[in-house]
Amino acid sequence: MSGEAFSAGERLSGDVYAIAPSHYRSICRVPFSVSIPASERGTRIDWIDAAKGISILLVVFHHAHLTAASVGHGWHVFARFDALFTPVRMPLFFAVSAVFAAKAVGQSWRKLFTSKLAYFLYLYGLWTTIYWAYYRYLLPEPATGLLGTSGKQLLTMWIVPVSGQWFLWVLAIYFILAKALNNMKHPLTLAAFCALAAVAENLSRDYFAHHSHQKALLYAPFFLGGLWYGRAALSHLPQRPRAAFAIGALAYAAVAIVDEILPHDLPGTRLALSAAGLLLGCSATVLLCRSDTVRRSLSFFGRNTLSIYVAHGLVMTIAASLLSWLALPSHSPLWMTPMLGLLAGPLSLGLRKWSGEAGERWLYGIGGIRDVFRTLRDRTQPSPA
Structure with a gap:
């Protein structure tokens, strides 16, 4: 396998489960490839991986809440908690995932395709098809969402990503985009995209074929x-994390109150909230990583982002479907969301x-x-005389 899609720098072989929380080690005794530049191993990389760990945990909680609510066992407190961290979740994920992408973007178009684009698009197509097949043929109840309602989606998904795997599609x-703008790296270029995002956030979803386009x-x-x-x-952030956290918290609160x-x-409100949320998320991660136990646990999840991201929605959907057949007590909304989230990781x-x-080669790798394709190419080439 070529390594975890969202790890940074050159590969460092080793057993990630050695730093995992104890209750995860028993199911994670497969050596994972951890990509860490030799010159940057240590606190800085650990907290960046930990930031990705926080992001994936927030994503899992978000989908656990939505799944519990979809079967009638949601709780409004979890909905408020989820909404509070919405400006942190995906901005943090995309920002820290991009930090070490410069090497790939600097390659030729052909190398970029073979090293990144083909990988993202293959996994997106594969896992979207897996989810589509489950929703269409195996879900006990008719699908309430869009995925699985039509066979045409297997073609249109490349333009309209209706599955939870849209992040792979948008990463590609x-x-x-980054490769095309490689010679236009300038604050004005970034400002132009911020302006575009500020306009897009206030447009009705009717303007977009799917909300993933807006995202x-x-x-x-x-x-x-x-x-x-x-x-x-x-x-610079690890030098003064408390000050950064205070600034991020004040900015977040100010924008939320104005909104x-x-x-x-107001155009740009969501963008400003997300920027403040990014600062909050990064500075909070640095502070949390002062605890060695917390740092190791979050870094473990951050280094296994892909494994959790592609499969956790299916795990939750299956678990919720099975539980929906049972006569659950009235207090089930209090524990359904946490339970689905705790099941999703392991x-x-x-x-x-x-x-x-086989999974490393076909489900998580290319x-x-x-x-x-290599075999097909060899067969089509003429044999030497």
Whole structure:
């Protein structure tokens, strides 16, 4: 396998489970490739991986809440908590994922395609098809969402990503965009994308074929900003994390209050909240990583982002469907969301372990399909005389 899609720098082979929380180690005894530049191993990389860990945990909680609510066991407190961290979740993910993407973006178009784009698009197509098949043929109840309602979606998903795997689709777009703008790295360029995001956030979803298109515009400044200025910004953040956290918290509160009291949505409010949320998320991560136990735990999740991201929605949907057949007590909304979230992590990581070498080549990597194309190419080439 070529390594975890969202790890940074050169590969460092080792057993990630050695630093995992104890209750995860028993299901994670497959060596994962951890990509850490030799010159940057230590606190800085650990907190960046920990930031990705916080992001994936927030994503898991978001989907756990939505899944519990979809089967009638949601709780409004979890909904408020989820809304509070919405400006942190994906901006943090895209910004820290872009910090070490400069090497890939600096490659030729052909190398970029073979190293990144083909990988993202293959995994997006594969896992979207898996989810589509489950929703269409195996879900006990008719699908309430869009995915699985039509066979045409297997074609249109490349333009309209209706699955939770949209982040892989948009990552491919961001890498293409970053490559096209490789000679236009300038604050004015980033400002132009911020302006575009500010306009897009107030447009009705009727303007977009799918909300993922709107999200692609909203989060583009965070990917480009992380790519162009992330290393410089993140190198200073660990020096004064408390001050950064205070600034981020005050900015977040100020923007939220302004948004609440104004009668109409102010353009750029969501962008400003996300920027403040990014500062909050990064500075909070640095502070949390002062605890060695917390740092190791969050870094573990950050280094296994892909494994959790692609499978956790399916795990939750199956679990919620099975539980919906039971006569659950009236207090089930209090524990349904946390339970789904706690199941998602170990079962998603366990799926990767149990899939073995075949899973590494076909479900989480592109080695299997590359071998197929290589074999086809060799067969079509004329034999030497």
